[in-house]
Amino acid sequence: MRMFLKLNSLRKPSVHVKAPGVLALRWRLQRCCFCSSPQNESSNISVLRHLTSKIKATGPISVAEYMKEVLANPVSGYYVRNDMLGADGDFITSPEISQIFGELLGIWCVSEWMAAGKPKHFQLVEFGPGRGSLVTDILRVFSQLGALLQSTNLSVHLVEVSPRLSQVQAQNLTGEDSQSARDENEPAYRRGTTATGLPVSWYRRIEDVPVGFSLYLAHEFFDALPIHKFQRTERGWREVMVDIDPDMADRLRFVLIPAPTLASSTLIQADEQRTHVEVCPEGGVIIQKLTNRIAEYGGAALIADYGHDGTKTDTFRGFRGHKLHDPLEAPGTADLTADVDFSYLRRMAGTGVACLGPITQRHFLHNMGISIRLQVLLQNCPNAFTQRHLLQGFDMLTSPKKMGERFKFLALLNHQRLSSPVADTKSGKKPPAPLPVAGFSELGPLQGRN
Numbered sequence: 001m002r003m004f005l006k007l008n009s010l011r012k013p014s015v016h017v018k019a020p021g022v023l024a025l026r027w028r029l030q031r032c033c034f035c036s037s038p039q040n041e042s043s044n045i046s047v048l049r050h051l052t053s054k055i056k057a058t059g060p061i062s063v064a065e066y067m068k069e070v071l072a073n074p075v076s077g078y079y080v081r082n083d084m085l086g087a088d089g090d091f092i093t094s095p096e097i098s099q100i101f102g103e104l105l106g107i108w109c110v111s112e113w114m115a116a117g118k119p120k121h122f123q124l125v126e127f128g129p130g131r132g133s134l135v136t137d138i139l140r141v142f143s144q145l146g147a148l149l150q151s152t153n154l155s156v157h158l159v160e161v162s163p164r165l166s167q168v169q170a171q172n173l174t175g176e177d178s179q180s181a182r183d184e185n186e187p188a189y190r191r192g193t194t195a196t197g198l199p200v201s202w203y204r205r206i207e208d209v210p211v212g213f214s215l216y217l218a219h220e221f222f223d224a225l226p227i228h229k230f231q232r233t234e235r236g237w238r239e240v241m242v243d244i245d246p247d248m249a250d251r252l253r254f255v256l257i258p259a260p261t262l263a264s265s266t267l268i269q270a271d272e273q274r275t276h277v278e279v280c281p282e283g284g285v286i287i288q289k290l291t292n293r294i295a296e297y298g299g300a301a302l303i304a305d306y307g308h309d310g311t312k313t314d315t316f317r318g319f320r321g322h323k324l325h326d327p328l329e330a331p332g333t334a335d336l337t338a339d340v341d342f343s344y345l346r347r348m349a350g351t352g353v354a355c356l357g358p359i360t361q362r363h364f365l366h367n368m369g370i371s372i373r374l375q376v377l378l379q380n381c382p383n384a385f386t387q388r389h390l391l392q393g394f395d396m397l398t399s400p401k402k403m404g405e406r407f408k409f410l411a412l413l414n415h416q417r418l419s420s421p422v423a424d425t426k427s428g429k430k431p432p433a434p435l436p437v438a439g440f441s442e443l444g445p446l447q448g449r450n
């Protein structure tokens, strides 16, 4: 299904778009950067102190525990602190690069909602919404299709660990029209209403999101979840952990734990061929919860991230100030990430849902009609600067050397979505085949499209 919208509010190119050559090498850097301020330095020292006292008390900690402390510690976590999105920061992801990205995902959502028989209650759920740009672009698509969704009870649900980012999202989505929960035991810690009257709620965990027909989106979310690292040795799999460097008390280092750990005994597949493996059990648990919800209540999930299909080994890294950063250096001042293992996510989904993909971002966006949407925007856009910005964004999102190949899309669907309805025995009428899943069906050869 294709729908194209009128150019209305093109995102201002306020975010610095790096030169293509630079981006090819450092696709992740478009994401987060913040300047090193005195506040950051003192926060860095306190994160380091916290980690070293923990290690002194209990011994080396897993990489998963390290990531969790550094990224999501309620006081000092990288995602929790507000200066990550400072005025000078150049945090940029696909939804931040171009409005087209969110618009096409909006069309994907409408398409899946229609294929499910236009359920009356429709929850749009996003994990890790960053600044809220993706959901803003999606809601603009929804409001332009107002007639179609008019009698639908639509609500927006955001799963966000960062109180500061939730404020940014609330400002962008609801203006002043949101309030924090009075009681901290309430499932939603913030609630608001968009300008068009849609209710928006914020949660810390998927368990808190109401059940019901939902379309779940996760863009650059799974890569931020904690991973365990393992190394194959002559004596079997061993876990890589984080310890204090014995030569420098204020430095951390990786160590290989000599005895098996619970994680090394339970998280590795028996037929694993690689010598170094990263596993994200938290991601696996979220996928299982999504699977159960989609199987029971209907809906779909669309997961987009950079990653591989069970082939890569050592991808844990940090990024700071647009540069690769030693992930153990100055913890709390840099983003930590690991490539998403899509084969693991599919395995965790099991047979409860149908999985499509992963396919590359380039294929997905072309299948969704990004080239045609670009042409419409270019035709409606009079000024050369904005046209150049649109073309740059298109190139960044789709070029194989930039984000086109590294980023992948995986869909989890209720099984009914792909099954043919049973033939009517009385009339003998052949039922229509299920609608193709937008973005995952080939619309034609890719040659010459980039």
Ligand SMILES: C[S@@+](CC[C@H](N)C(=O)[O-])C[C@H]1O[C@@H](n2cnc3c(N)ncnc32)[C@H](O)[C@@H]1O
Pocket: 031, 072, 079, 080, 092, 093, 094, 095, 096, 127, 128, 129, 130, 131, 159, 160, 161, 162, 165, 204, 218, 219, 220, 221, 224, 225
């Ligand atoms: C790299 S940002 C991506 C933001 C956005 N999706 C985008 O693409 O622009 C990761 C997002 O996930 C959130 N996040 C990280 N870990 C989380 C967790 N365990 N639970 C909920 N949100 C989390 C962060 O606060 C942030 O909003």
